[in-house]
Structure formats: C-alpha cells, structure tokens
Amino acid sequence: MQATTDEALISRIAGGDRLAMQVLYARHHVRVYRFVLRLVGNASVAEDLISDVFLDVWRQAGKFESRSAASTWLLAIARFKALSMLRRKPEEELDEETAGAIEDPADDPELAVQKKDKGEVLRKCLSALSSDHREIIDLVYYHEKSVEEVAGLIGIPEATVKTRMFYARKKLSELLKAAGVDRGWP
Amino acid sequence: MIMSRSKAPEREDIEALLPWHAAGTLSRRDAERVEQALSQDAELARQFELVREEMAETIHLNETLGAPSSRAAQRLFAAIEAEDNPGTTHRSMSFNFSAWTTNLIEQLSPRTLAWSAAAAAVAIFVQAGVLAGLLLTTEYGGGSSYQTASYNEPAPVTRGISVPGASAPGAFALMRFNPAASAADITRFFDSHKASVVDGPRAGGLYRIRVGANALPNDELAKIVARMAEEKNVVAFIVPAQ
Numbered sequence: 001m002q003a004t005t006d007e008a009l010i011s012r013i014a015g016g017d018r019l020a021m022q023v024l025y026a027r028h029h030v031r032v033y034r035f036v037l038r039l040v041g042n043a044s045v046a047e048d049l050i051s052d053v054f055l056d057v058w059r060q061a062g063k064f065e066s067r068s069a070a071s072t073w074l075l076a077i078a079r080f081k082a083l084s085m086l087r088r089k090p091e092e093e094l095d096e097e098t099a100g101a102i103e104d105p106a107d108d109p110e111l112a113v114q115k116k117d118k119g120e121v122l123r124k125c126l127s128a129l130s131s132d133h134r135e136i137i138d139l140v141y142y143h144e145k146s147v148e149e150v151a152g153l154i155g156i157p158e159a160t161v162k163t164r165m166f167y168a169r170k171k172l173s174e175l176l177k178a179a180g181v182d183r184g185w186p
Numbered sequence: 187m188i189m190s191r192s193k194a195p196e197r198e199d200i201e202a203l204l205p206w207h208a209a210g211t212l213s214r215r216d217a218e219r220v221e222q223a224l225s226q227d228a229e230l231a232r233q234f235e236l237v238r239e240e241m242a243e244t245i246h247l248n249e250t251l252g253a254p255s256s257r258a259a260q261r262l263f264a265a266i267e268a269e270d271n272p273g274t275t276h277r278s279m280s281f282n283f284s285a286w287t288t289n290l291i292e293q294l295s296p297r298t299l300a301w302s303a304a305a306a307a308v309a310i311f312v313q314a315g316v317l318a319g320l321l322l323t324t325e326y327g328g329g330s331s332y333q334t335a336s337y338n339e340p341a342p343v344t345r346g347i348s349v350p351g352a353s354a355p356g357a358f359a360l361m362r363f364n365p366a367a368s369a370a371d372i373t374r375f376f377d378s379h380k381a382s383v384v385d386g387p388r389a390g391g392l393y394r395i396r397v398g399a400n401a402l403p404n405d406e407l408a409k410i411v412a413r414m415a416e417e418k419n420v421v422a423f424i425v426p427a428q
Contacts, residue, residue, distance in 0.1 A: 034248050034251045047257055048258075050254060055266065123246060149211075163202075165202070169205070
C-alpha cells in the first residue's frame with residue numbers, strides 16, 4: 001500500500017481536510033522544528049514558530065504549486081518566520097538564548113579532544129559555525145536538499161550555494177584544527 | 187600546464203559536489219561524474235570520507251535536538267479549530283482577514299480593545315458573506331475617488347458586504363493592506379491614526395476604514411490619507427472615500 005503523497009495531502013488540506021493536516025504535521029513537524037531550533041536556538045520559540053508554519057500551510061495550501069517538494073516549501077515558510085522573528089528580537093537576548101540552548105559551557109571542543117571523542121568535537125564545532133554556515137550544512141546533510149532546492153530556499157544562486165557550502169566546510173575544518181583535530185584539509 | 191589548468195576547474199567542481207553526493211541528492215549525470223572522479227583520485231576519495239564524517243555528525247547533532255512537545259500541536263489545531271469553516275476561497279485570499287483578526291486578538295491590549303471588537307464583528311460578517319456566495323465589485327467614480335455600494339445611497343444590499351455602522355457619519359478611506367504587514371503593525375497603525383475598519387474586504391482586497399469621527403473637508407481628509415500612505419509596511423494602497 002502506498003502512502004498518500006505530501007502533494008495529495010496539501011491538495012486535501014486546501015479543501016479543508018483536517019485529517020490530511022494532521023498527517024502532514026505528523027510527517028514533517030519534527031524536522032521543521034529541528035530546522036527552526038537550529039536557527040533560533042530556543043525550544044519554546046521554535047515550538048511557537050512551527051505552529052505558525054503549519055497554520056500558514058492550512059491557510060495557504062491552495063497556493064502550493066508543487067514546483068518544489070512539500071518539505072522544501074515547509075522549510076521555506078519556517079525559515080521566513082524564524083528570520084522575521086530574529087529581526088524583531090533584540091540581538092543580545094537571542095545570543096543568550098542561543099548560547100544557552102546549544103552550547104554546553106562545561107564541555108568545549110578542546111575538552112572533548114582530551115576525551116578523545118572526535119565525533120563530539122565535530123558536533124561542537126558544527127554548533128560553533130555562523131548561522132549561515134550552520135544552516136547550509138543542515139539543509140544539505142540533514143534535510144537532504146539539492147543544490148537547486150537550497151538555492152530556492154535561501155534565495156541565492158546555485159553557484160553561491162556551492163561556494164557557501166565549501167566555505168562552511170572550510171570553516172569547520174579550521175575550528176576542528178583549533179580544537180586539536182587536524183583533518184589535513186583544506 | 188594547459189592540461190592541468192583545464193583540469194583544475196573540473197576537479198574544483200567535483201569537489202564542490204561531494205556533500206550532495208554523500209547526501210544522494212545529485213542528478214544521475216552529476217553522480218556518475220563524481221563517482222568516476224572518486225575512483226581515479228585518491229585525494230578526492232579521502233575528502234569524500236571527511237564529507238561523510240561531517241554528514242554523520244550533522245545527522246547525529248540534529249537527532250539529539252529532540253522533538254517539540256504536544257503544546258505545539260495543541261496550539262496549531264486549536265488555531266485551526268478557531269478558523270471558522272475554512273473554505274478554499276477564503277484561505278486563498280492574499281490577505282486572510284479571519285487569520286489576521288485571530289492574531290490580533292492574541293496581541294490585544296486594552297488600548298486596542300474597541301478596535302479589535304469592531305474587527306471581529308467584521309470578520310464574522312465577511313465569512314457569512316463568503317458562504318452566501320456574494321460577489322463584490324468595485325465601482326470607480328467619474329473622478330479620482332472610489333464609490334462604494336455600501337456607502338452611496340441607495341445601494342442594493344446584495345452588491346456588497348456591509349456591516350452595521352458602515353453608513354454612520356465620519357470620514358472614510360479605502361485601503362488595501364500590505365500582505366507582509368504583521369498583526370502588530372496593523373494594530374499599531376490603527377492605534378496611531380485612531381482609525382478603524384468598518385467594512386471589507388471588497389473586490390481587490392479593499393477595506394473601508396473610518397479615519398475620523400465626523401465628515402472632513404476634502405483637503406483635510408487627503409492629508410490624513412497621505413500620512414497613512416507613508417506607512418508602506420502596512421498600507422499597500424489607500425484613497426479617500428467620500
């Protein structure tokens with residue numbers, strides 16, 4: 001038996017089908033939440049934002065044109081809402097929240113190296129990247145978005161997507177090196 | 187030398203594609219190019235292993251972020267429930283008056299209480315109008331101003347959606363909201379201009395708003411409208427309505 005496609009669900013949602021809305025939410029809410037959480041760094045804010053994202057889907061389902069995958073559409077709405085919220089909030093407040101949500105002051109990359117846990121160092125360094133670099137790495141590696149999809153989602157040319165990903169990886173290597181892990185690249 | 191120069195951009199291109207190859211999101215053609223390069227270039231293959239390592243830890247990191255609590259779902263479905271009989275036509279409007287009103291009520295402050303109550307009344311009336319299948323047309327007058335069915339007497343009731351108070355005395359304008367305007371922006375806008383929605387949406391997403399308690403001379407009304415038009419984050423279009 002084949003599961004209903006996201007596109008079919010969205011079409012039903014456009015017709016006011018609440019069950020279809022529940023199925024779409026169940027399929028995608030965790031990934032959208034994680035994407036938003038990595039952007040805003042606050043679990044409570046991220047929860048509010050995903051409610052808003054899916055409420056927009058409920059209201060705007062009729063406008064979905066299937067030119068992009070439904071998951072890409074959801075991430076695009078989520079990104080817009082997260083960045084709008086970040087622009088409204090005082091920077092210092094968010095920095096504190098982000099630091100509190102992501103960084104663990106008791107366990108920095110150097111300490112992780114001493115524990116000889118390379119994976120943990122890598123994860124710490126991934127969290128220490130700039131928001132632009134974090135975002136593109138998440139979109140490519142975790143959300144499995146193609147060059148074209150990332151370009152559409154972020155609103156930059158495809159060549160810039162590749163360049164940004166390259167520099168994000170380069171920066172990651174630099175952070176790893178500073179933490180005592182030399183990968184010999186670049 | 188020439189050969190190495192021509193090869194370098196190709197290698198750089200392949201190198202840039204490695205993350206997408208690891209994620210399996212390349213086209214078949216690009217994936218084959220990368221596979222071929224990997225089989226012939228040991229250094230590139232070593233780089234690919236680094237990419238796979240990054241990908242594994244990125245997935246690990248994201249998977250440890252957990253999931254939202256049930257509060258998010260409750261909040262969402264309560265909001266959906268609150269949306270009164272959402273039909274396709276209603277939700278495909280560029281400016282969703284019902285949604286806007288819902289958001290607005292959430293941010294209600296005592297100062298905006300009176301205006302919000304009026305907006306809620308309009309929302310109920312608008313939805314009743316949509317269900318009844320009424321269509322709106324905007325009539326353009328001979329001059330530069332709009333003539334509205336609900337304001338110009340005698341107007342057939344079925345030509346427009348009107349609300350109690352729409353024909354009350356006052357100074358009016360017709361406006362279309364900027365689709366990007368937030369509920370907070372709209373609240374602030376009405377608050378600062380001591381204005382309120384009395385009717386709409388009409389054809390083209392136009393709303394009739396009261397900008398003064400009493401009728402005003404044309405030039406004075408024009409000045410008020412001009413001041414409002416400056417707030418482009420809220421106002422997409424506005425004209426005096428006499």
